[in-house]
Structure formats: structure tokens, C-alpha cells
Amino acid sequence: MKMMSDGTIPEHHPHCLGCGSENPAGMQLRTRLDGDVVRGEVTFDRRQQGAPGIAHGGAVATVLDDALGSVLVVLETPAVTANLNVSFRAPTLLHQPLHVEARVVERDGRKLHLSARLMDEQYTTLAEATALFLVVDVVHFTQGGEALPEAWSTWGSSTT
Numbered sequence: 001m002k003m004m005s006d007g008t009i010p011e012h013h014p015h016c017l018g019c020g021s022e023n024p025a026g027m028q029l030r031t032r033l034d035g036d037v038v039r040g041e042v043t044f045d046r047r048q049q050g051a052p053g054i055a056h057g058g059a060v061a062t063v064l065d066d067a068l069g070s071v072l073v074v075l076e077t078p079a080v081t082a083n084l085n086v087s088f089r090a091p092t093l094l095h096q097p098l099h100v101e102a103r104v105v106e107r108d109g110r111k112l113h114l115s116a117r118l119m120d121e122q123y124t125t126l127a128e129a130t131a132l133f134l135v136v137d138v139v140h141f142t143q144g145g146e147a148l149p150e151a152w153s154t155w156g157s158s159t160t
């Protein structure tokens with residue numbers, strides 16, 4: 001498992017897992033492993049606003065996808081989101097500390113069925129996601145023509 005010495009998972013964002021920078025919309029999701037579950041905290045600000053004072057649905061989906069990406073770090077398995085379904089259960093307010101969790105539901109060959117949840121400070125569910133990730137060879141990530149983080153070369157690349 002890929003973790004820091006304090007049990008946290010290296011910061012990443014969806015298109016550059018493990019590179020240590022914040023994700024494209026400026027959200028910083030710090031995750032850690034708790035048993036089989038990845039847990040994290042995030043707070044939205046005006047950069048992620050949709051309706052006044054409320055987070056944009058795309059930003060909520062980004063955080064959920066990012067948390068799901070943390071599961072890949074734990075599994076040390078290169079994979080990409082093939083399908084992401086998000087149910088928005090309640091408005092996600094800006095400037096509130098939120099909890100995120102993500103886990104593996106099932107693995108079927110290359111198919112990783114994952115789920116994630118965003119909750120408010122009282123652990124009331126705000127949004128839920130189910131996702132299909134497909135395991136890919138690390139070569140998949142070279143299509144953008146950029147160098148990959150060094151750590152990725154030590155992670156699994158089997159697509160079987």
C-alpha cells in the first residue's frame with residue numbers, strides 16, 4: 001500500500017495522481033486509510049461555487065472522483081474512471097468542513113467497482129457516487145506526452 005509514514009495518502013489530483021499538487025479546481029483533499037476505507041476532508045470555497053453559497057455539482061463530482069482515485073493509490077493499481085454516477089442528496093454548502101469516504105465494492109478482472117460519499121460535519125450524506133474504474137497499463141498515462149511521477153514506475157501495471 002502506498003502511504004506516507006503518518007498513514008496519510010500522498011496528495012494528488014485526478015489527472016496526476018501522486019504528483020503532490022492540488023487538483024484543477026483548487027480543492028485540496030487530504031486522504032488517509034482507515035481499515036479498507038479511504039477517508040478525507042475538504043472545504044469548498046467561492047472557486048467551486050454554483051448557486052450562491054452552494055458548491056457546483058461538477059466540483060462535488062470532482063472531489064468524489066478524487067477520493068476514488070485515492071483508492072487506486074492504496075491498491076497501487078493504475079486505473080481510470082470509465083463511468084461515474086453521482087446522486088446529489090442535499091445542497092453542499094461552501095466554507096463548511098466536509099467528510100469524504102471511498103472504498104472498493106467489488107473487483108472483477110480489470111473492472112473495479114468503487115463507491116464514495118460526501119458528508120457534512122454531522123456525517124449527513126450530501127452526495128454519493130458509484131463508479132466503474134478500468135485497470136490500465138501505466139503506458140495509458142503517457143498519452144499526454146508528460147513525464148509521469150517517479151513513484152508510478154514502482155506501482156502495478158498489470159491489466160490482468
Ligand SMILES: CCCCCCCCCCCC(=O)SCCNC(=O)CCNC(=O)[C@H](O)C(C)(C)COP(=O)(O)OP(=O)(O)OC[C@H]1O[C@@H](n2cnc3c(N)ncnc32)[C@H](O)[C@@H]1OP(=O)(O)O
Nearest residue numbers: 014017069072077078079080081082083132134138152155
Ligand atoms: C502507477 C499508478 C498510476 C495510477 C494513476 C491513477 C490515475 C487516476 C485517475 C483518476 C480518475 C480520472 O479522472 S481518469 C480520467 C477520466 N477517464 C478517462 O480519461 C478514461 C477515458 N476512457 C478510456 O481511456 C477508455 O475508454 C478505457 C481505458 C476506460 C476503456 O477502454 P479499453 O481499455 O479499450 O476497454 P474496453 O475494451 O472498452 O472495455 C473493457 C470492459 O469494460 C466495459 N466498459 C468500458 N467502458 C465502460 C463504461 N463507461 N461503462 C460501463 N462499462 C464499460 C466494456 O464493456 C468491457 O466489458 P467486458 O466486455 O469486458 O465485460
